[in-house]
Amino acid sequence: MAPVPRLSPRYYRVRPSTASELAREGRAYAQLGRQVINLQGGHLPGEMDHGLRQVGADAWREGAIGYTEGNGLPDLRDAVIDWLELRDVRSAENVLIAAGSRSALSAVLAVITSPGDVVLVDGAAWVVFHPLVSVAGATPVPILPAQGSNADPGSRHFKLTAVDVRTQLQLMPSARAVLMANPVNPTAQLYTAEEIVAIIEVCAQAGAVCIIDRLYGKLIYDGVRYPYLPATPAVRDHCVLIDGVSRAFRGSGGLRVGWACGPFDIIEAAGRVQMFGMGPAHRVDQLVALAAITRPYDIGLIEELQGLRDLLFDSARAVPDLVAWPVAGTMYCMLDVRKFRGRTDASSWVVDTSAEFADYLLTDGGVLVAPGDIVGQEGFIRVAFSRASQDVTAGMARIALSLGRLKA
Numbered sequence: 177m178a179p180v181p182r183l184s185p186r187y188y189r190v191r192p193s194t195a196s197e198l199a200r201e202g203r204a205y206a207q208l209g210r211q212v213i214n215l216q217g218g219h220l221p222g223e224m225d226h227g228l229r230q231v232g233a234d235a236w237r238e239g240a241i242g243y244t245e246g247n248g249l250p251d252l253r254d255a256v257i258d259w260l261e262l263r264d265v266r267s268a269e270n271v272l273i274a275a276g277s278r279s280a281l282s283a284v285l286a287v288i289t290s291p292g293d294v295v296l297v298d299g300a301a302w303v304v305f306h307p308l309v310s311v312a313g314a315t316p317v318p319i320l321p322a323q324g325s326n327a328d329p330g331s332r333h334f335k336l337t338a339v340d341v342r343t344q345l346q347l348m349p350s351a352r353a354v355l356m357a358n359p360v361n362p363t364a365q366l367y368t369a370e371e372i373v374a375i376i377e378v379c380a381q382a383g384a385v386c387i388i389d390r391l392y393g394k395l396i397y398d399g400v401r402y403p404y405l406p407a408t409p410a411v412r413d414h415c416v417l418i419d420g421v422s423r424a425f426r427g428s429g430g431l432r433v434g435w436a437c438g439p440f441d442i443i444e445a446a447g448r449v450q451m452f453g454m455g456p457a458h459r460v461d462q463l464v465a466l467a468a469i470t471r472p473y474d475i476g477l478i479e480e481l482q483g484l485r486d487l488l489f490d491s492a493r494a495v496p497d498l499v500a501w502p503v504a505g506t507m508y509c510m511l512d513v514r515k516f517r518g519r520t521d522a523s524s525w526v527v528d529t530s531a532e533f534a535d536y537l538l539t540d541g542g543v544l545v546a547p548g549d550i551v552g553q554e555g556f557i558r559v560a561f562s563r564a565s566q567d568v569t570a571g572m573a574r575i576a577l578s579l580g581r582l583k584a
């Protein structure tokens with residue numbers, strides 16, 4: 177008798193990404209004593225604020241560590257509404273607190289999809305979106321922009337239009353949801369309120385849910401604010417926001433608190449799934465998150481990141497043949513390396529795909545970057561600037577040297 181496969185076929189869609197393999201390779205290099213500069217991803221600069229750590233320490237000392245309500249601390253659910261500036265659209269009962277934003281997203285996907293359903297995912301997607309949709313039992317299908325694609329990178333930098341979304345929804349009647357991030361990791365673009373509301377309207381017309389991951393919603397530069405969502409019927413009934421603390425505060429990467437905010441039926445059902453599945457976030461983490469989102473925001477963090485962004489952008493622009501995309505938000509910048517494609521290194525090895533560029537920059541220059549296949553497009557690499565300024569400067573100098581060494 178043929179052995180019964182032990183692992184579900186869904187698992188095979190949850191393979192390690194090129195980026196995580198490169199990160200492993202980078203660690204191996206570092207263990208060999210090579211100095212590797214990591215511009216691949218990571219946390220925000222600095223340590224978590226002392227006052228916030230104190231909130232956690234006090235909670236532990238006072239024994240405030242028992243379970244919370246299954247859908248999160250009521251005060252935190254309420255505070256999230258102000259944090260998201262959605263008081264005229266939502267209230268606390270529209271919020272589910274989870275152990276990180278990806279857990280909130282998993283719970284939402286679990287209740288809105290059935291096996292065989294499609295979830296349309298922005299072609300420029302965070303690497304976790306596709307696996308999470310697959311684990312929920314649905315099929316992720318990328319939406320690629322008709323404009324601003326590889327053929328026309330100058331215009332929208334992969335941002336989708338409502339027409340792109342409508343076209344794809346018409347092609348895929350089994351699509352239950354559209355999943356995207358704003359600001360976008362990896363492309364660092366920001367959809368305006370007008371653009372995002374138009375996409376939500378199109379979803380509403382097709383009976384689909386528009387899920388917007390706004391985890392980088394605080395990391396927006398040049399004085400721009402996060403797009404305000406008006407209280408329209410489409411926003412009320414067809415939009416779920418996913419958010420959390422891990423990309424909003426210094427040193428908050430390991431704090432496992434995120435939330436989903438959306439229509440009551442979805443949030444209530446997702447809360448039940450969470451209750452019987454992953455369980456709620458730890459009380460101490462929730463208390464720290466509550467303190468973090470209700471105190472005056474640390475604008476210094478945004479100013480620091482904006483300075484690092486400018487540093488990286490200016491260094492990238494000085495490299496002949498390299499094109500840096502403008503950065504409206506997040507902590508990343510997309511570098512277009514297509515003019516270097518097909519050039520060879522010292523051992524006549526042709527560098528062509530984005531994975532090969534990432535590999536080359538690690539082996540030749542000792543810089544860890546994320547390959548552009550994370551956006552489903554070859555010819556790009558993504559670099560993070562949420563690092564010490566000397567790492568950003570040295571990392572870009574090494575990238576410039578390595579690219580300059582390639583022979584046409």
Ligand SMILES: Cc1ncc(COP(=O)(O)O)c(C=O)c1O
Binds near residue numbers: 421
């Ligand atoms: C788009 C996006 N969403 C969410 C997260 C983090 O999720 P969590 O809150 O589970 O740490 C990241 C981290 O890189 C991200 O890029």
